[in-house]
Amino acid sequence: MRDATEGNTERIYNAAVCPFCACLCDDVVIRVRNNEIEELRNVCRFGVAKFRSHQGRLKRPTVDGKPANYEDAIARAVDILKGASKPLIYGLSNSSYEAQQVALRIAKYKRGVIDVSESICHNLLYAALKAHYPFYYALLDEIRDKATVIVYWGSNPVVSHPRHLARYSVYPAGRYAMKGVTDRTIIAIDVIEPGFKKQWFVQVKPGEDAMIANTLTQLLKGEPAGECNQRITELRDIADKLRSAMYGVIFIGLGVLAGANADENIKAILTLVDTLNKTGRRYVIFPMKGHYNVMGAVLLLMRETGYPFGVDFSSDKRFEPGKTTVMGVLKEVDAALIVGADPVASLPAAKVRDLLDIPLIVLDPFESPTMSIASVALPVAITGVESEGIAYRMDGLPLKLDKIINSEYPSDKALLEQIYEGLQQ
Numbered sequence: 001m002r003d004a005t006e007g008n009t010e011r012i013y014n015a016a017v018c019p020f021c022a023c024l025c026d027d028v029v030i031r032v033r034n035n036e037i038e039e040l041r042n043v044c045r046f047g048v049a050k051f052r053s054h055q056g057r058l059k060r061p062t063v064d065g066k067p068a069n070y071e072d073a074i075a076r077a078v079d080i081l082k083g084a085s086k087p088l089i090y091g092l093s094n095s096s097y098e099a100q101q102v103a104l105r106i107a108k109y110k111r112g113v114i115d116v117s118e119s120i121c122h123n124l125l126y127a128a129l130k131a132h133y134p135f136y137y138a139l140l141d142e143i144r145d146k147a148t149v150i151v152y153w154g155s156n157p158v159v160s161h162p163r164h165l166a167r168y169s170v171y172p173a174g175r176y177a178m179k180g181v182t183d184r185t186i187i188a189i190d191v192i193e194p195g196f197k198k199q200w201f202v203q204v205k206p207g208e209d210a211m212i213a214n215t216l217t218q219l220l221k222g223e224p225a226g227e228c229n230q231r232i233t234e235l236r237d238i239a240d241k242l243r244s245a246m247y248g249v250i251f252i253g254l255g256v257l258a259g260a261n262a263d264e265n266i267k268a269i270l271t272l273v274d275t276l277n278k279t280g281r282r283y284v285i286f287p288m289k290g291h292y293n294v295m296g297a298v299l300l301l302m303r304e305t306g307y308p309f310g311v312d313f314s315s316d317k318r319f320e321p322g323k324t325t326v327m328g329v330l331k332e333v334d335a336a337l338i339v340g341a342d343p344v345a346s347l348p349a350a351k352v353r354d355l356l357d358i359p360l361i362v363l364d365p366f367e368s369p370t371m372s373i374a375s376v377a378l379p380v381a382i383t384g385v386e387s388e389g390i391a392y393r394m395d396g397l398p399l400k401l402d403k404i405i406n407s408e409y410p411s412d413k414a415l416l417e418q419i420y421e422g423l424q425q
C-alpha cells in the first residue's frame, strides 16, 4: 500500500510487501527518491537483497544465446510452443498470481503439463493427504494469537524465513501468550541445532524423525514406547508439554518433507498431530513454504483443476504425483516454458540431461544456469519491486505487491500474455 508523502521525487511506502519468501512480510517501510530505493525498514537480509536486486540481472532477451529484441524473442517462443505437441509449463513460484493465471491458460490451450516447483519438495505430503491422512491447518494470524507450544521440525527459519519467528510464532504477543516468547514453549527437532531461543532441542539423525514422532504418539496414548530408549525421559517431558497446551503448532520444513525417509516422517507427524487433536487439544501442522508465491500457484491450480500441481491436460489421468510432475514428465514433453525457476540448479543431473533434449523458453529477472541452456531467454521485471501483482502468503492470505520503482523490463504477466496471443494467431 502506498502512503502519501509523495512529491515529484520522493515517495514513502509504509506497508509494502516483501517479495522474497512466503512470509510476505507486509510491514516494510520504503523510501524512494528519484526512482532509487534509499531506505528500507522492517526487512531481513534476504528482503534487502531482493529490493536492491542490481546484480545478476538478465539484461536483454536472447535467442539461441545471441542478443535479440523482445519482439523476435517472443516470436521464437511462440514458434517453439506452436510446434510442441505437449509442452511443460513449469516454475511459477516467483510470479504474480496474474502471471500464473496466464501460464495456466497457455497450458490448457496447448494441452500441456503445468507444474509448480512445489512438487519437488512437497510431493510426499500431498500423497499422504491423498491417502486420507488427517490434516489440521490454520492461518498464521490464528497461530500467533493462540499457540503456546511452537515446534519447528526439520525447519530452521533463522536461515530460511528470518522474520517468521518475530511475526507469526515465537516472539509476538498473542491472546494466550501475552508476553510473547516468555509465555510460549519452543521446541526444535532437527539434525543441526537452529540458532533461536528454545526450551528443548531434539537432535535427530537424517530419517529418524518418524521414530521420534511415533514415540511421542505412543507416550501420548499411554502405550509402551520402545524405540527411543536413550531419549525416553526427554521425549516424555516433551509429550507432557505438548499435552499441557490447549493450542500448538508444528511447523515442518524440508528436513521432514524432502529429507531421508520423508514418506514415513510425514505420515508419523500427521498421526502425532491427529493424536493430539483427539485428546481435546487443538494442534495444527504447517508446511513452511519457500518461494514468495508458491501458495498462489497451488491455490490457482486447486481452484481451476482440483489438483495442487503437476496437472497434465493431455490425458485423463491428470494428476499423479511423480508421473505428471516435473520429475516424471520430462521424457514425455517436447518443449518447456519455465517461469521464475531454475530447474538446472534444482533437479538431479539425469533430469537436467532430459531438459537438454528439448527447447526451453525461460522468463526470469535473473541470469541462471537454466538461462544458459535456453533457446529463448526473456528478462522480466521483479514483481513487488518493479511491477505489481497479487501473491498468496504461505497460509493462503492474498496480498497486493506494489510497483516500487520503474524499470525497463516488462512484467512476466505482460510477456506471457503476448505469448498466449501469439499462439492464438
Ligand code: SF4
Residues within 6 Å of the ligand: 018, 019, 020, 021, 022, 023, 024, 025, 042, 043, 044, 045, 046, 047, 161, 162, 163, 164
Ligand atoms: S522473512 Fe521473508 S518476506 Fe519477511 S522480510 Fe525476510 S525475506 Fe522478506
